[in-house]
Amino acid sequence: MAKSFKEALESGKFVITAEVGPPKGVDIEEMKHHIELLKDKVDGLNVTDNQSSVMRISTLPVCRLIQEAGGEPILQMTCRDKNRIALQAELLGAYILGIKNVLCLTGDYVTVGDHVDAKPVFDLDSVLLLKAISGLEQGKDFAGNELKGSPAFCKGAIVTPEANPIEPQLIKFEKKIKAGAEFIQTQAIYDLDNFKKFMKYARKFDVKIMAGIVLLVSAGMARYMNANVPGIFVPKDLIDEMAGAEKGKALEKGIEIAGRMIKTLKDEKICDGVHIMAIGKEGKVPDILAAAGLI
Amino acid sequence: MIVADRKPFDDIKAMLEGFEKILIVGCGECVSVCMVGGEKEVEILASQLRMAAGKEGKKIEIGEITLERQCDREYLELLKDRINNYDVVVSMACGAGVQFLAEMYDHKIVLPATNTRFIGVTEGEGVWAERCRACSDCVLAETGGICPVTICAKGLLNGPCGGTNDGKCEVDKNKDCAWTLIYNRLDKLGRLDSIREIFPAKRYSVQTRPGRRIHEAFKEKE
Ligand code: SF4
Ligand code: SF4
Numbered sequence: 001m002a003k004s005f006k007e008a009l010e011s012g013k014f015v016i017t018a019e020v021g022p023p024k025g026v027d028i029e030e031m032k033h034h035i036e037l038l039k040d041k042v043d044g045l046n047v048t049d050n051q052s053s054v055m056r057i058s059t060l061p062v063c064r065l066i067q068e069a070g071g072e073p074i075l076q077m078t079c080r081d082k083n084r085i086a087l088q089a090e091l092l093g094a095y096i097l098g099i100k101n102v103l104c105l106t107g108d109y110v111t112v113g114d115h116v117d118a119k120p121v122f123d124l125d126s127v128l129l130l131k132a133i134s135g136l137e138q139g140k141d142f143a144g145n146e147l148k149g150s151p152a153f154c155k156g157a158i159v160t161p162e163a164n165p166i167e168p169q170l171i172k173f174e175k176k177i178k179a180g181a182e183f184i185q186t187q188a189i190y191d192l193d194n195f196k197k198f199m200k201y202a203r204k205f206d207v208k209i210m211a212g213i214v215l216l217v218s219a220g221m222a223r224y225m226n227a228n229v230p231g232i233f234v235p236k237d238l239i240d241e242m243a244g245a246e247k248g249k250a251l252e253k254g255i256e257i258a259g260r261m262i263k264t265l266k267d268e269k270i271c272d273g274v275h276i277m278a279i280g281k282e283g284k285v286p287d288i289l290a291a292a293g294l295i
Numbered sequence: 296m297i298v299a300d301r302k303p304f305d306d307i308k309a310m311l312e313g314f315e316k317i318l319i320v321g322c323g324e325c326v327s328v329c330m331v332g333g334e335k336e337v338e339i340l341a342s343q344l345r346m347a348a349g350k351e352g353k354k355i356e357i358g359e360i361t362l363e364r365q366c367d368r369e370y371l372e373l374l375k376d377r378i379n380n381y382d383v384v385v386s387m388a389c390g391a392g393v394q395f396l397a398e399m400y401d402h403k404i405v406l407p408a409t410n411t412r413f414i415g416v417t418e419g420e421g422v423w424a425e426r427c428r429a430c431s432d433c434v435l436a437e438t439g440g441i442c443p444v445t446i447c448a449k450g451l452l453n454g455p456c457g458g459t460n461d462g463k464c465e466v467d468k469n470k471d472c473a474w475t476l477i478y479n480r481l482d483k484l485g486r487l488d489s490i491r492e493i494f495p496a497k498r499y500s501v502q503t504r505p506g507r508r509i510h511e512a513f514k515e516k517e
Contacts, residue, residue: 079449084496105457106449106451106456106457107456108458108465109448109449109458109465109466111466112465112466120448120449122449122450122451123496123497123499124496125449125451125452125453125454125456126453126456127453127454127493127494128452128453128493128495128496131493142496158457160457163455163457163459163460164460164461164462165462165475165478167478167482168454168455168459168474168475168477168478169454169455169459171454171478171487171490171491172453172454172455174491175453175454175491175492175493178493179493187457230457230458230459230460230465231457231459231460
């Protein structure tokens with residue numbers, strides 16, 4: 001990608017990002033393959049930070065690999081494992097390597113992952129992490145000390161438009177913008193009517209919104225997410241559509257649905273872009289983009 | 296008050312392996328209220344130990360005493376005459392009480408019979424729940440009297456994480472999300488404005504470990 005992610009965001013084009021999940025262990029062949037496959041088809045590749053509190057290769061070196069491969073990395077940073085000193089140090093380190101996009105998250109709790117006895121940190125939260133980054137950009141660390149040379153990042157955060165209750169979520173969304181968020185990725189959305197309502201509200205703010213698209217691979221997955229994943233709601237008609245797919249064709253159906261949703265979001269100018277999460281099926285992202293008419 | 300659990304009997308028994316003269320010391324305050332270390336629990340532990348020893352044909356001698364408190368020297372003083380008749384002391388107080396006893400009688404082996412859990416309240420009969428992490432920088436004025444440091448699993452100060460679901464916490468579906476509670480309470484009080492501004496990060500520097508406080512009137516004496 002010739003353009004930086006920030007330039008892409010500012011250009012007003014419909015922005016597309018995908019996700020790279022670092023593996024647990026040092027065999028990175030598959031991940032490298034995904035990077036190669038996706039880097040020129042998207043405006044940015046998010047690298048997850050010990051996603052679901054499962055220990056894996058850390059984010060920064062993988063961002064660097066993406067960059068070396070000619071892609072545009074987005075560093076995900078959670079507050080779970082690092083205190084304010086480690087977070088800022090990592091940000092400065094990222095910047096000197098040329099990694100300038102950061103997505104700030106609180107992070108899952110430690111006990112949902114594979115090191116349940118680890119000490120949860122959560123020194124800062126996602127809002128305060130954004131504030132810390134804004135401070136670094138202004139030449140000051142979180143404690144107010146002068147920096148010798150200050151970085152400049154493109155800062156993002158997350159919102160869950162389907163959260164229940166929604167009000168506390170929106171208060172936090174507004175704080176994230178106040179703290180400097182330039183783009184906001186949403187949790188997976190499937191109910192476009194509800195998302196439009198959210199967008200009507202979100203358009204009041206000077207921030208780019210990227211809808212989260214999670215690839216459905218079966219009707220069972222949709223039902224499972226409805227029952228177990230906070231802030232995700234797959235409407236019945238989509239579950240029925242998945243269930244009605246011919247035997248062995250559910251994944252294709254999921255790709256078709258994801259592509260269709262992205263096309264609607266783009267054509268109707270509902271939001272500013274999409275973030276595609278094809279968990280475990282990263283290789284299918286080009287098919288989703290093709291189904292959306294984007295490549 | 297301080298809420299504790301009693302350690303499993305097998306753990307206590309293992310700690311006491313080889314000791315013949317055992318003094319069990321209860322505490323009449325918090326741990327008595329939460330039914331782990333008061334007079335009655337001292338009695339129960341003593342008879343459990345006697346029974347176990349009897350079964351194994353071992354001879355042990357157990358003394359029982361419950362002090363008003365173990366976090367005050369004046370009450371701990373009362374052990375002075377008795378303590379030397381025993382090889383080991385088992386304290387049933389919270390961790391603070393165990394340590395104060397051990398500090399005062401530092402020639403004695405003092406062992407804990409409880410796992411100290413939290414500062415909490417009595418929610419119902421036999422139910423205690425944590426309410427404060429003693430963070431030394433109380434934010435309850437802004438959060439509608441609900442502590443995000445304690446009630447939120449992640450101690451978040453600026454609102455709910457993405458894991459909140461139908462008002463419950465991502466860590467445990469049976470627990471309320473602190474931020475739903477805070478929002479609802481402030482909404483009811485008409486004080487939502489107090490959480491609209493970005494809340495500053497916690498100042499861990501005020502949480503000196505170990506904490507120590509001297510009353511103004513006593514500063515000179517120190
Ligand atoms: S020793 Fe512990 S349990 Fe007993 S009164 Fe003091 S603080 Fe409470
Ligand atoms: S904010 Fe919470 S932990 Fe801190 S003193 Fe107040 S109640 Fe206790």
